[in-house]
Every structure is written in structure tokens, then in C-alpha cells.
Amino acid sequence: MCVGVTKLAFGALIFLTLNTVWYTIDARKVDVKKFLVWGPGLKGNFRVPAKYFFIQIVDSGGNNFTDSIGEKPFAITYYQSSGARTRIWSQTLDRHDGSYIVRYKIYGSYDDIMIAIEYKGQHIAKSPYKMEGPIYQETCNCPSSLDDWLEAMQCPASYRQIKQDLSIFRSVDMEEVSRQAVERFNQRGSHSLCHYVIKDNKIYRKTYGQHVGFKMFMDAILLSLTRKVRLPDLELFVNLGDWPLEKRRVSEDPLPLFSWCGSEDTRDIIMPTYDVTDSTLEIMGRVSLELLSVQANTGPVWENKSSVAFWRGRDSRKERLELVRMSRRHPDIIDAKLTNMFFFKHEDDLGELVKHISFFDFFKYKYQINIDGTVAAYRFPYLLGGDTLVLKQDSNYYEHFYKDLKPYKHYVPFKRNLSDLLEKIQWAKDHDKEAKQIALNGQQFVRNHLMANDLFCYHVVLFREYAKLLVRPPKVLEDMELVPMPSDHESVCNCRTKVGAMMGVVHLILNC
Secondary structure, three states: OEEEEEEOHHHOEEEEEOOOEEEEEOOEEEEHHHOEEEOHHHOOOOOOOOEEEEEEOEOOOOOEOOOOOOOOOEEEEEEOOOOOOOEEEEEEEEOOOOEEEEEEEEEOOEEEEEEEEEEOOEEOOOOOEEEEEEEOOOOOOOOEOHHHHHHHOOOOOOOHHHHHHHOOOOOEOHHHHHHHHHHHHOOOOOOOEEEEEEEOOEEEEEEEOOOOOOHHHHHHHHHHHHHHEOOOOEEEEEEOOOOOOOOOOHHHOOOOEEEOOEEOOOOOEEOOOHHHHHHHHOOOOOOOOOOOOHHHOOOOOHHHOEEEEEEEEEOOOHHHHHHHHHHHHOOOOEEEEEEEOOOOOOOHHHOOOOOOOOHHHHHHEEEEEEOOOOOOOOOHHHHHHOOOEEEEEOOOEEOOOHHHOOEOOOEEEEOOOOOOHHHHHHHHHHOHHHHHHHHHHHHHHHHHHOOHHHHHHHHHHHHHHHHOOEOOOOOOOOOOEEOOOOOOOOOOOOOOOHHHHHHHHHHHHHOO
16 A cells, blocks of 8 residues: 655656555666675675675566666665774766676775665665675785685686696696796897795795886786785796797697786796786776776667777787778778877878777777787777677687687677678678677676686686696795785784684683
């Protein structure tokens, strides 16, 4: 029985009944208790730089909304169960498909955190949610045991790419690897390597080569990991350059070199790229382009996007030049322009260089062309995360997740020499429904496989499996330097571990 009806903004009505509160939004009846709230950011022991969870709008019949109900429709409050305040920075991102991302950064250490989520003054789903502690901010150096961390993060036992990369090594003798790696690749101006040792969860390194600045990316992920989990002792060589290095065949005893990009004719062990890893570490910080923000900036709805294939970039591969020439011949089909020239001579038929535009503006176009640069184009995961169809060049190079993708399910392939690119664009135009579904599948792949927990899990599982191959305990060399843990005097980190808790129990028993 209705006891009241109130008019709300943007055409919504609220109905108060004896048993529940429900609304109409755009003429659809919704019960806020049927909204869906899920995600790893509702768990206290889920440690990433910024926690996140998801909200799905559902009507009273159990059907998901597929469009936005407003940019920031929820009031979200964080507090401790004791009533004490928390220091938390929170953002709500509208995915424009009836779902929302809530991401937040924690400042301090807490025994628990309550999360209250309200829509028009009413708690949704099972709000408020309670996260059990201990809960730490990103800068707290409070590592869990390896097994506890893997369980808390729900990491898989292994990954297809890891199994393939490590399968060629029966064992690893780092004394011999070190001797050969330095002998073969310590060439000033040609290659850059970093020799890492992780011992007792401390990081040591020595660099080889001239251009070693990219060690900062490897340092950053290792420091972030060791603050969260006790890694096994391990020793490894990381390639700091673009190109994978180890070209020996399996029968020729290749060296276990770690790289950010692989190729079909090399044997490097592949990690997530420094680009996607750095954007994950710096989320809600100094970077604006990362895989959560992409999902909230996908441009117009599919039907309102331009039906032109889009590309911007520098001249780091000759096929990019051919793409620009093709665009100038077919401007109604392809919009491809160069932003920088570094590798090749600027010929007149390439047109004028253009200014950079926001990556989010790419998604005004239905079709995105992904074409290799010096190696694999590291923009690929960001393109997949947008609401657009990715046309991907057949390539000898790959990132850590490529083997889990399927052509015509997650992207549309085209030949390396671009000879069938126009044909593939026309196919997409003629099969708009299928193209839209492939774009959605690509988005879903990113949401399921390339979030922060996936990238952290991949690193840790890779290091755990690799450490099993070492034939001798890692040794810190005299000329290695310690990678210091960054100091943060504003952090409040009251570390609590199982070991510390057990020692407290023992102390209590001994004094009884």
C-alpha cells in the first residue's frame, strides 16, 4: 500500500510502501536493495594502490540497466565501526552502461572500515559493508606471507604465458647466467640490463649499459610488491630496453632474461609492460590514463560514434607511414596522422604533423587501429578498455596477456603489411552488430584480466615459479646497491602479522 509519492529530479519518482522503498527511473521501477555491489575493494586484505568495487543498477524485475542514471548518483561514506573517522579519498566513475566503478585511496591503518552506499538517502544492496582489518595504505611496509597474500588476492595457480616462458628452463644457475649475460649484453649504447637480487624481502641491484633510467619502473613494482607480500628469495636479469634480447633457440641453452615485451623469435620471460604497471601504481596520482579511468571515458554511445578508423602516433615503424599515406588516399575511411617524426625522413606525402589529443578523444571513433611501434604498441590494453572496436595488426611481438585473446572475439586482425585493412574496416561497417559485440568483449576482457589485482598476481606468480628453478640461494654481490624503501613520514602504519600475533600469545602464556 503506497503511503506517499514524491517527485524527484530527472523524471524519477519515489514510492514509500510499508515494506520497501522503490523508485522509477526513466519509467522503469527499481528497488535499491536489488542493486548489485561487488568487487575486491570490499575486502580489507585486498592490497593495491587504490581499492575499487563496482555497482550495477538493476530494475525491480532483476534486469540490468544499460545506460547511466547520472554521473555521481551515490552518497558513499567511509568510517570505522567504532565511529571514528577515516582518511579516504574516493571517486565514482560512470561507465555509462548502467554500472559504476568506485575507487578509493586509504591514508592510515585501520582495524576495520565500514562502507555505506546510499541512493537518494536509502542504503543500496547490502550496504553498509564491513571490511575487516588490518587495513593498510599503499606506503605501509607490512608484508603478508606469500600463501596468505595469494589467497587474499585470489591469484590463479599460474598463467598460460608463464608456463610457456618457463617451460624451456629445467633449472637456472645464476652464476653462469650472470657471466654470460654480462659478456653478451653489456654493450654500452646497445643494451641495458639490471641485475636484481631479492633477499629477505629487500631489493638489491646492479645496472649494466648506458641508458638504465627505466630501472625506476622495475624498482617501483618490486618495492610495491615487497610492501605487501614476502617474496621468495630470487635473482634475475631484467632487460631495460624495448626489444626482447634472447635469440638463442631452445636447443642452444637460452638465458632467462626478463623483458616487458616478447616476440616469436626470442625466448625472453615476459612481464606486464612498464607502461600498464606504472599507470596501475600511480592510479589516482600523477597519471590520468589508466585502465579504470578509460572505462569511464569511452566517448559517445556506439551509435553516435564516427564510423571512421582512427590512429595517432609517431613514426616508429614503416607501416605507420603507410597507414598515414593510406589515410590521405581514403580520408572518409581512415583518419591517421603523425604527431612526431624521429625515425624516418618527413616526406611531403605524409602531410603535416598534428598536435597530440587526449587519449579519451580516441573513443569518439568506432574503430581504433593498433599498429606496432618499435615493439608491440603498449596502447593496446587501453584501446581494448574503451567502447570501440580494435583492429590489430598481425605482429611478431606480444605482451603478457596476448595469448588469452582471440581474434574476432576481442579484436579484428589485419595483415602486417596492411593489405587487407580497408577490407576489414568495411567488414566492421557491414557487420555493425558483430563489431559492437567484439568491442564489448574487449572491454570485458580488460575488466576480468587486466585490473590491478591481475597485474600484481602475474608478477608474484611469475617470481614464485621462477624462484623454484634456481639451483643455489641468491647472493647479494658486493657491488650491488640496496634499493631503499621510500620514506613517508605522514603514513601511519601499525603493522600486524600472524607472526606478531603468535608471539603475543606465547608471551601471554609464559606470564600466566
